[in-house]
Amino acid sequence: MTGADPFLPAAHAPDVYALGGAVLVGLGVWGLLALRHLLRRVVAFNVIGSGIFLFFGAIAARGGGEPDPVPQALIITGIVVALSASALAVTLVAALAQRRGGAVLPGEGRQPPEAETDAK
Amino acid sequence: MTGAAALMLDLLLVVLVAFAGWAALAGRGVFRAVVFFIAYGLLVALGWVRLGAVNVALAEAAIGAGLTGVLLLATVGRLERAGAARDVPLMRGAAAWVPALAGLAVTGALVWAWFALPLPESPGPQLAEALPRxxxxxxxxxxxxxxxxxxxxxxxxxxxxxxxxxxxxxxxxxxxxxxxxxxxxxxxxxxxxxxxxxxxxxxxxxxxxxxxxxxxxxxxxxxxxxxxxxxxxxxxxxxxxxxxxxxxxxxxxxxxxxxxxxxxxxxxxxxxxxxxxxxxxxxxxxxxxxxxxxxxxxxxxxxxxxxxxxxxxxxxxxxxxxxxxx
Structure with a gap:
């Protein structure tokens, strides 16, 4: 493969990264359901997102040659929208924490008490 | 780079990405989780380069890893001030199986879809014709x-x-x-x-x-x-x-x-x-x-x-x- 365009994906790359993306989506779904700290759920949401993007990007690179630019443009749009959604989500988490002194949804248990400032 | 070496590199990178993702979700401590998430984003950006999508790699490194990382770190700081940065232990018992099974099912469905999906049409001719305009x-x-x-x-x-x-x-x-x-x-x-x-x-x-x-x-x-x-x-x-x-x-x-x-x-x-x-x-x-x-x-x-x-x-x-x- 010497002399080839270094940015042209190898023939196996779509398969490898699609399967990796599938694993990440599953990992993120597990995290979104199993983790109770809300900031961790925001992280899980981002892991699901990047897994889906990888899967989608692997589809764009399928069949060899230059990857299709339309999925790439959609993925860039998706990455930016994921950041906006995350920013809104973490602001909501911080507002909840300020009012209730915990970053756990009501009815999903409590945070272990901190030594210094635990409200109520 | 020979084909076998490239395959090894890609497999290693995917394993590292999955490990960093796992550490970002399940590792101890919220702060450490955020740090692993930033490393995860940078590794994913390397994956995008390997897929030939350099534009996406730049966006992932700058936005997915960089800005999202700063955002999450700043939130950890806010939560610490509110006394809410302590980690919450994972669920135990029978209920803990439901999320694990859901995640496995989604991964399984995606793997099945990857092999079942028809090969997409190549964008070549239409794009090559439209791009100069x-x-x-x-x-x-x-x-x-x-x-x-x-x-x-x-x-x-x-x-x-x-x-x-x-x-x-x-x-x-x-x-x-x-x-x-x-x-x-x-x-x-x-x-x-x-x-x-x-x-x-x-x-x-x-x-x-x-x-x-x-x-x-x-x-x-x-x-x-x-x-x-x-x-x-x-x-x-x-x-x-x-x-x-x-x-x-x-x-x-x-x-x-x-x-x-x-x-x-x-x-x-x-x-x-x-x-x-x-x-x-x-x-x-x-x-x-x-x-x-x-x-x-x-x-x-x-x-x-x-x-x-x-x-x-x-x-x-x-x-x-x-x-x-x-």
């Missing part, structure tokens, strides 16, 4: 700002809507306060040094990414993100004071990108070309004008999203770590 040589920029510019216009408006949402979560009494938390910077310290060295470099890189994005990997979003980082670093280092939400320059910068974009579309429609349909002769000029305005707005909006809602200094000053109150 788009005004730019980077096919991803051509899609973002010409062929599918509707998506990009609406995305710019989504960004603005998200920022308004973040601002609305500030407390009523804080509305006129400067954006974000006050930072305490030690004079002559690392942060103060960064504040002097990084912004000029970042400015150069951001403008270069915008300009190069016409023909090489880069573009408004990647360039705008680097400029957003410049703004955040300058404010964190105390080089500049954050504005309030009612500052006129801030408001102009926020709506400039979507405004120029929408205006260009309307002018083109009035000239008979159709809303956001770029005629070949003017395509380059329109794209450069829209991208420049958009980069400025993206930079300011992303920085605003990372800084958070306006916060009164007395509520959260760095001098009073116990300033949190219900």
């Amino acid at each position: 788009s005004g730019v040589e980077n096919p991803v920029t051509a899609v973002l700002l010409n062929f599918r510019s509707w998506d990009t216009l609406l995305e710019a408006i989504v960004l603005l809507a998200a920022l308004l949402g973040v601002w609305m979560l500030g407390r009523d009494g804080d509305w006129t306060a400067p954006l974000g938390l006050r930072q305490h910077v030690r004079e002559g310290g690392v942060m103060a040094g960064f504040g002097r060295v990084l912004p000029p470099l970042g400015l150069l890189v951001g403008v270069w990414l915008l300009w190069a994005g016409a023909d090489a990997p880069g573009g408004a979003f990647q360039g705008g993100t680097v400029l957003a980082a410049v703004i955040v670093v300058a404010l964190m280092a105390g080089v500049a004071a954050p504005p309030g939400v009612d500052a006129l320059p801030l408001r102009v910068a926020l709506v400039l990108g979507p405004g120029v974009f929408l205006g260009a579309g309307l002018v083109l429609a009035a000239l008979g070309a159709g809303f956001l349909t770029l005629p070949e002769a003017q395509a380059k000029a329109v794209i450069v004008a829209v991208e420049t305005a958009l980069t400025l707005s993206i930079a300011v909006t992303l920085a605003g999203l990372v800084l958070g809602p306006p916060t009164a200094p007395n509520g959260a000053a760095a001098r009073t770590p116990d300033g949190a109150r219900p």
Whole structure:
């Protein structure tokens, strides 16, 4: 493969990264359901997102040659929208924490008490 | 690189990505989880390079790892002040199986879909025919700002809507306060040094990414993100004071990108070309004008999203770590 365009994906790359993306989506779904700290759920949401993007990007690179630019443009749009959604989500988490002194949804248990400032 | 070595590299990278993702979700401590998430984003960006999507790699490294990382770290800081940064133990018992099974099922379905999906049609001929008329040589920029510019216009408006949402979560009494938390910077310290060295470099890189994005990997979003980082670093280092939400320059910068974009579309429609349909002769000029305005707005909006809602200094000053109150 010497002399080839270094940015042209190898023939196996779509398969490898699609399967990796599938694993990440599953990992993120597990995290979104199993983790109770809300900031961790925001992280899980981002892991699901990047897994889906990888899967989608692997589809764009399928069949060899230059990857299709339309999925790439959609993925860039998706990455930016994921950041906006995350920013809104973490602001909501911080507002909840300020009012209730915990970053756990009501009815999903409590945070272990901190030594210094635990409200109520 | 031989085929076998390339395959080993890709497999190793995927295993590392999965491990970093796992550590970001299940590792001990919320702070450590965020740090692993940043490493995860950078590894995913390497994966994008291996997939031949350098534009996406730049966006993932700058936005997915960089800005999201700063956002999450800042949130850990806010939660610590509110006494809510302590980790919550994982569920135990029978209920813990449900999320695990759900995750396995989704992964299984995606793997099945990958092998069952038909091979997509290659975009080759249509794209090769349309690209020379788009005004730019980077096919991803051509899609973002010409062929599918509707998506990009609406995305710019989504960004603005998200920022308004973040601002609305500030407390009523804080509305006129400067954006974000006050930072305490030690004079002559690392942060103060960064504040002097990084912004000029970042400015150069951001403008270069915008300009190069016409023909090489880069573009408004990647360039705008680097400029957003410049703004955040300058404010964190105390080089500049954050504005309030009612500052006129801030408001102009926020709506400039979507405004120029929408205006260009309307002018083109009035000239008979159709809303956001770029005629070949003017395509380059329109794209450069829209991208420049958009980069400025993206930079300011992303920085605003990372800084958070306006916060009164007395509520959260760095001098009073116990300033949190219900």
